[in-house]
Amino acid sequence: MSMLTDPSIKYRPFEPVDIPDRQWPSRTITEVPIWCSSDLRDGNQSLIEPMDPAKKLRFFQTLVQVGVKQIEVAFPSASQMDFDFVRTLIEDGHIPDDVTIQVLTQARGDLIERTFESLRGAKRAIVHVYNATAPSFRRIVFNQDKQGVVDIAVNAATLIRELAAKQPDTEWTFQYSPEIFTSTELEFAVQVCDAVLDVWKPTPDNKVILNLPATVEVATPNHYADQIEWFCRHVSRRDSVLVSLHTHNDRGTGVAATELGLLAGADRVEGCLFGNGERTGNVDLVTLALNLYTQGIHPQLDFSDIDAVRKVVEECNQLPVHPRHPYVGDLVHTAFSGSHQDAIRKGFVQQKPGTVWEVPYLPIDPADIGRSYEAVIRVNSQSGKGGITYLLETEYGISLPRRMQIEFSQVVQGETDRLGLEMTAKQIHELLDREYLQAASPYALIRHRLQEENGTSAVDVEVLVNGETQHWRGLGKGPLEALVAGLPTAVEIMDYHEHSIGSGTNAKAAAYIEIRVDGGRPLHGVGIDENLTTATFRALFSALNRAARQSGQQAA
Numbered sequence: 114m115s116m117l118t119d120p121s122i123k124y125r126p127f128e129p130v131d132i133p134d135r136q137w138p139s140r141t142i143t144e145v146p147i148w149c150s151s152d153l154r155d156g157n158q159s160l161i162e163p164m165d166p167a168k169k170l171r172f173f174q175t176l177v178q179v180g181v182k183q184i185e186v187a188f189p190s191a192s193q194m195d196f197d198f199v200r201t202l203i204e205d206g207h208i209p210d211d212v213t214i215q216v217l218t219q220a221r222g223d224l225i226e227r228t229f230e231s232l233r234g235a236k237r238a239i240v241h242v243y244n245a246t247a248p249s250f251r252r253i254v255f256n257q258d259k260q261g262v263v264d265i266a267v268n269a270a271t272l273i274r275e276l277a278a279k280q281p282d283t284e285w286t287f288q289y290s291p292e293i294f295t296s297t298e299l300e301f302a303v304q305v306c307d308a309v310l311d312v313w314k315p316t317p318d319n320k321v322i323l324n325l326p327a328t329v330e331v332a333t334p335n336h337y338a339d340q341i342e343w344f345c346r347h348v349s350r351r352d353s354v355l356v357s358l359h360t361h362n363d364r365g366t367g368v369a370a371t372e373l374g375l376l377a378g379a380d381r382v383e384g385c386l387f388g389n390g391e392r393t394g395n396v397d398l399v400t401l402a403l404n405l406y407t408q409g410i411h412p413q414l415d416f417s418d419i420d421a422v423r424k425v426v427e428e429c430n431q432l433p434v435h436p437r438h439p440y441v442g443d444l445v446h447t448a449f450s451g452s453h454q455d456a457i458r459k460g461f462v463q464q465k466p467g468t469v470w471e472v473p474y475l476p477i478d479p480a481d482i483g484r485s486y487e488a489v490i491r492v493n494s495q496s497g498k499g500g501i502t503y504l505l506e507t508e509y510g511i512s513l514p515r516r517m518q519i520e521f522s523q524v525v526q527g528e529t530d531r532l533g534l535e536m537t538a539k540q541i542h543e544l545l546d547r548e549y550l551q552a553a554s555p556y557a558l559i560r561h562r563l564q565e566e567n568g569t570s571a572v573d574v575e576v577l578v579n580g581e582t583q584h585w586r587g588l589g590k591g592p593l594e595a596l597v598a599g600l601p602t603a604v605e606i607m608d609y610h611e612h613s614i615g616s617g618t619n620a621k622a623a624a625y626i627e628i629r630v631d632g633g634r635p636l637h638g639v640g641i642d643e644n645l646t647t648a649t650f651r652a653l654f655s656a657l658n659r660a661a662r663q664s665g666q667q668a669a
């Protein structure tokens with residue numbers, strides 16, 4: 114068994130809709146659709162182990178918290194557990210006043226009756242009935258011609274209308290899905306739906322939902338949009354119908370298909386959190402909602418703590434969310450690569466609170482969905498100075514000057530190449546400490562004395578040189594110049610920076626110095642101390658020791 118050299122003998126291409134004056138390509142989504150979660154039905158029916166009642170309730174409560182107002186809670190005629198779950202929601206008062214539950218049934222009399230039984234006492238409910246309409250399903254599943262399939266739908270719609278009339282205390286909404294809509298002849302899909310509408314007789318004040326599923330995704334998303342636009346133009350009573358989308362992700366374009374379907378005129382979207390569902394899943398409601406959010410439109414769903422939502426979904430579905438999943442994956446707000454890190458770090462520096470978000474490579478501010486900036490930059494062998502600098506700045510308040518960033522990134526690069534692993538902020542700090550701050554050989558600064566008079570500094574330092582105590586003295590216009598004057602070797606100061614770390618009584622000074630010894634290669638040193646002069650002297654000794662180490666020379 115292998116791939117066919119000519120797959121056209123086995124697979125048919127999709128036949129496009131002829132709609133040359135299509136309008137959807139030049140539209141933009143400006144309105145939030147009605148969201149309906151199908152997690153507890155379509156999502157649940159696809160799980161290895163369907164949720165138990167406790168998990169279903171937990172999931173339901175999470176959906177309510179997030180702000181979903183229509184929730185397909187069960188297929189009550191499928192099992193006693195699903196039936197009982199609907200009863201629990203109604204009898205134990207779990208359904209908030211602004212939330213409507215929805216249930217699914219096949220277009221079969223006994224199943225519809227059982228469905229209505231499950232809904233006794235509900236304040237409001239959507240009864241969702243479906244039957245497949247595509248040619249292969251008419252032939253393979255129902256062994257019916259077109260009229261036979263219309264009759265299945267009409268009979269079900271009629272029974273639903275009658276049963277609803279017998280439970281007048283419930284505010285009913287009816288929903289019909291021509292299952293496999295995407296593979297159904299459009300004229301026939303409209304014919305079946307119109308037949309159902311003739312039974313339900315909706316009005317603009319009492320609309321029905323026509324849900325047009327990409328039960329199996331069979332074409333590029335533009336074709337789905339064409340199908341939706343064509344349907345919206347041709348269905349009767351358009352003003353009394355909410356056109357609903359229900360996409361799956363077989364070709365990996367469920368989100369795109371839904372977005373284009375909205376452009377094409379749909380009003381409502383069914384899907385599941387993080388895209389759980391049959392096969393490759395239902396469309397991901399979270400991605401759709403946050404795609405709107407990053408266009409500046411509040412989706413009316415709240416993912417301010419997206420990780421808490423993910424935790425519930427993962428625990429209930431017993432399926433992990435992929436680390437690259439849009440918005441929520443563990444790695445989706447993380448940059449490992451050097452140029453990305455550099456741009457992100459610069460973006461953070463320039464991003465002002467309350468202004469338009471412009472941090473490069475981050476389509477959303479992770480803080481808006483409850484993510485910290487900690488994971489935004491992680492360092493491995495693909496990383497550059499930007500990332501290293503960012504981690505030292507954010508985690509330790511250490512701001513390396515630019516030229517030292519370049520030098521230290523090579524030290525880190527050597528280490529990541531050697532280890533072949535990611536380096537955490539702590540490991541990078543330890544490397545900085547080892548390489549610069551602990552550099553105490555051959556010269557170890559024991560103590561110093563500084564006197565200042567009439568703008569001249571006199572420095573006297575006690576130094577341990579290869580185990581032997583030495584005293585160096587120098588004069589200069591400032592402490593650093595004085596110390597340099599007292600050194601036994603010729604040292605040129607190329608660059609110097611200082612800043613404080615922290616504030617108040619715990620504040621420390623960080624000093625960075627770049628020197629050249631005997632005309633050699635410039636090298637940096639770092640010193641950190643409560644006292645700025647001590648930090649500066651330490652930085653100079655750090656640089657001297659690194660220079661000595663690099664040249665392999667013995668101290669004088």
Ligand SMILES: CC(=O)SCCNC(=O)CCNC(=O)[C@H](O)C(C)(C)COP(=O)(O)OP(=O)(O)OC[C@H]1O[C@@H](n2cnc3c(N)ncnc32)[C@H](O)[C@@H]1OP(=O)(O)O
Pocket residue numbers: 155158188190191192218219220221224243244245254255265292328391
């Ligand atoms: C795309 C979707 O996700 S649709 C939703 C699918 N979800 C589920 O099916 C989950 C819950 N379903 C179930 O547990 C079961 O299907 C039940 C309990 C509802 C029904 O089980 P069964 O009575 O054993 O029937 P089964 O599901 O095998 O259906 C087969 C019969 O129903 C018919 N049928 C299937 N779907 C429909 C439909 N939507 N409307 C009317 N008849 C249908 C088939 O033609 C077949 O009829 P036949 O026996 O005369 O050949």
Ligand SMILES: CC(C)C(=O)C(=O)O
Pocket residue numbers: 155217243290292293324326327328329359361
């Ligand atoms: C019942 C319908 C809407 C369905 O789940 C599908 O077609 O995927």
